[in-house]
Amino acid sequence: QSALTQPPSVSGSPGQSVTISCTGTSSDVGSYNRVSWYQQPPGTAPKLMIFEVNSRPSGVPDRFSGSKSGNTASLTISGLQAEDEGDYYCYSYTSSSTLVFGGGTKVTVL
């Protein structure tokens, strides 16, 4: 149950796009469309942003999109806004019927 690999931080100016990668293995990300993404501002509970690789819950802006290629999933934030700052985590099902989070990525709006 090793954590999925995410970059520690990404940053961008308002209006720009940023992409966060989430690399797993053929035992998790690579084998299932069961990847989700969470936003966690400081001191708050996580919020679901993307599920099933690229589905958005109601209320999540369409600036947030997800994709997957091989063992790597990605979250793209288009038209970056100040309110998008926070920590982002990916999450995947594994072949052991368990779930695993990524290490987290801090998004900074410059």
Add this chain to the structure above:
Amino acid sequence: QVLLVESGGGVVQPGRSLRLPCAASGFTFSSYAMHWVRQAPGKGLEWVGLISYDGSNKYYANSVKGRFTISRDDSKNTLYLQMNSLRAEDTAVYYCARAVMVRGVPYYYFGLDVWGQGTTVTVSS
């Protein structure tokens, strides 16, 4: 309003036990799989375990397997996390979370769409 409220956190000595309830409201609790997730101070999220909507399946992270047990009481709309043989490394904020239902099916693995506010457990002598 869909709501999850954890309670039961506190300071406990190593080796002791603690049970965390999570009260659900605003949705049909018995129709959803439920998860526990924890976050150590200054660290990332760690999945702890899950229970299927009907209680027939339970899975745990290796770090807690054999020490933690998840259960549910649908008559009380409450999820539980029984933590035994606690260690210093179990110190964290513990969140309960609801598994997102996809196409009307209570899958447990597509994501977590409702989270509680968390309860803090500190294991220290």
